């Protein structure tokens with residue numbers, strides 16, 4: 001199965017992606033994690049990304065699509081993947097579509113996890129990550145609204161976007177995601 005998970009920062013994309021990846025034996029591709037690891041290891045990518053991430057800004061589309069190209073070309077994704085944190089701009093979404101065409105990857109499911117702004121601020125403030133201070137949080141939420149929400153509209157034009165409420169118990173949210181994913185599968189089998 002191939003899944004893209006969309007949603008604002010702090011909504012629990014990482015947590016839910018990890019659970020889904022484990023249950024379905026998918027590769028969890030988190031661009032935030034890839035970048036944080038690069039910063040930690042002090043690689044060239046990490047040096048470029050650090051200040052941008054600390055400010056809650058977005059790393060450039062060309063760097064990001066390069067990272068995703070490497071991931072999608074690796075054998076590790078043969079069993080399927082869940083893409084978490086990418087695409088974050090419509091340019092990234094368009095480039096990703098081209099990449100999927102090129103690599104003959106199709107049948108992508110789009111999940112969108114949602115929560116209201118107060119809840120997101122509360123959650124991010126409690127995470128203790130270095131990009132979770134109050135200025136960075138509000139910048140990240142603004143950037144989400146301006147640059148990433150249009151990605152959802154982009155996908156709505158060609159695909160079904162599954163909306164999930166990201167509030168409440170982690171396991172219940174996860175069950176809801178599974179119900180949606182299974183529904184689609186049954187529909188496909190009967191089609």
Ligand code: AMP
Nearest residue numbers: 031032052053057058059064085086088
């Ligand atoms: P995340 O863990 O997904 O919230 O990502 C943490 C930070 O990494 C973001 O605030 C951005 O600075 C950067 N980042 C992650 N994914 C992307 C992306 N697809 N495009 C641009 N920047 C990204």
